[in-house]
Amino acid sequence: MTTPPIHELTDRARDVFRIVVESYLDTGAPVGSRTISKISALSLSPASIRNVMQDLEEAGLLAAPHTSAGRMPTQSGLRLFVDGMMQASEPSAEERAAIEARAGQVGPIEEALASTTATLSGLSACAGLVLVPKAEPVLRQFGFVPLSHDRALAVLVGEDGSVENRVVELPGGIDPGSLQQAANYMSAMLTGLTLAEARARIERDLGAQRAALDSVAAALVERGLAVWSEDGGRRPVLIVRGQARLIDAAAAEDLDRVRQLLDELEGKEEIARLLDSAREGEATRIFIGSENKLFALSGSSVIAKPVRALDGRVVGVVGVIGPTRLNYARVVPMVDFTAATMARILA
Structure with missing residues (x-):
């Protein structure tokens, strides 16, 4: 069933619908025609209100949870009210x-x-x-701990004392000297930077071939920063x-x-x-x-x-x-x- 737009409802239907929704949102209870006739200034009899409510129910805007229990807005009715009738009240x-x-x-x-x-x-x-x-840490220290011939634990220490570990795949031909060289370079050159700033500096220095690193250590530096940045962005x-x-x-x-x-x-x-x-x-x-x-x-x-x-x-x-x-x-x-x-x- 297609919910009718608000402008297709008669003035009487809009008034009854608004009263039902506002009363339901206030009390959580279905609203009956007699209640509406008492709390509103519509000058309609309970029978007339029931007829209007029946029309609104057939339009998919109201529902009766139990026989003779009054009506409450459907999900479609709430959407119509929120989009077309709600009068927002600013915080006090x-x-x-x-x-x-x-x-x-x-x-x-x-x-x-x-x-x-x-x-x-x-x-x-x-x-x-x-x-x-996730807030990017300001970097203070780096380290690499070998786990196997092709994996290492990359350790990042932030200025706030936080410690984060990531497992990285090692490039071919790695040796303990390259691991230490990469860690020393990162600690010396990237301390005080965020991950984004560190990556930008690494890309600039390696692109200009200004980094005093062999190719294996350079690849390790790039991988270490990449795995931290990508994982942090997903969390x-x-x-x-x-x-x-x-x-x-x-x-x-x-x-x-x-x-x-x-x-x-x-x-x-x-x-x-x-x-x-x-x-x-x-x-x-x-x-x-x-x-x-x-x-x-x-x-x-x-x-x-x-x-x-x-x-x-x-x-x-x-x-x-x-x-x-x-x-x-x-x-x-x-x-x-x-x-x-x-x-x-x-x-």
């Missing part, structure tokens, strides 16, 4: 101050991001997410905060869905891919229910916004995950504001 001054305070705290960037994400989770009553590229930092907020009083009636959602949140690689799909474009992305395969079983919604630096580069993605019954009008602007605040951290 207190909410903005809370987000900015967390983002501005002194300390490592990752701690500020985690704290800001936790604040977003608390304000939205959803699980908060942020995805950023973005995903921070998830506030999963417990998904278990509230309303969730007690739908524990299977909540359990499924919590299980899905364990699949961080899949979540990272989902958030990464929101990197393109300027607008906030809203995935409702089965519109994304990852959270189709739990019937959850994802709101995600790219975090852009002043020069337009996408430096991360921030968002929330919650039930399809969440306050989109309030949460979407909150995610937008958090993205703008995080941009100042990551710029």
